[in-house]
Amino acid sequence: MRPASPDSSAELLHRAQQLAGFTLAELATELNQQLPADLQKDKGTVGQLLELALGASAGSKAEPDFPHLGVELKTIPVDRTGKPLESTYVCVAPMTGAALQRWEDSWVCRKLQHVLWVPVLAERGIPLADRMIGRAFLWQPSAEQRQLLRQDWEELMDLLALGGLAQIKGSHGKVLQLRPKGANSQALTRAIGADGEPVQALPRGFYLKTSFTSQILQQNS
Secondary structure, three states: OOOOOOOOHHHHHHHHHOOOOOEHHHHHHHOOOOOOOOOOOOOOHHHHHHHHHHOOOOOOOOOOOEOOOOEEEEEEEEOOOOOEOOOEEEEEOOOOOHHHOOHHHOHHHHHOOOEEEEEEEOOOOOOHHHOEEOOOEEEOOOHHHHHHHHHHHHHHHHHHHOOOHHHOOOOOOOOEEEEEOOOOOOOOEEEEOOOOOEEEEOOEEEEEOHHHHHHHHHHOO
């Protein structure tokens, strides 16, 4: 049976911290779910399992995973020292109409207002079933972190709006980066070309850099 949504962020945090020490196989069994052998074709499996366990209700809507609490759930794979193993996906980037967006209204801003981070010990040598859930914590960006996120977002959105898609590299941004986000190279979307003309391009997603998430984890360890 799917757990009910928590009534408060305190209840959500308590529920998440109760999962610390469980392996993914144990959690999947508890929820009557089937774990794939690996994450090759099911990248979102771990996040979906935690969403189910914690009673998330947003699904794929453009709002935080727990809309009534304004809290987004982010699982983060870490090594034995607690360092993140990869950048953290935030959301899809708008490839057209970028010039009309304000930071305050952006999906990135809304999703990162209040985050429940759930670390998962996920070194490559550990089979998916044996990967262990760590101690969850709630995080809200500090004024300095918010400013860094905003600056990166505005710079990247300006490039998108002005047809500078080809100039955007993973090294752009101090804490936030823009990277291709598509199932395959045929999954194209509309974008703005160098001369302002409509073009077809790979979808892009916003990701938090590992240097930034590493800092967040250290501050909350």
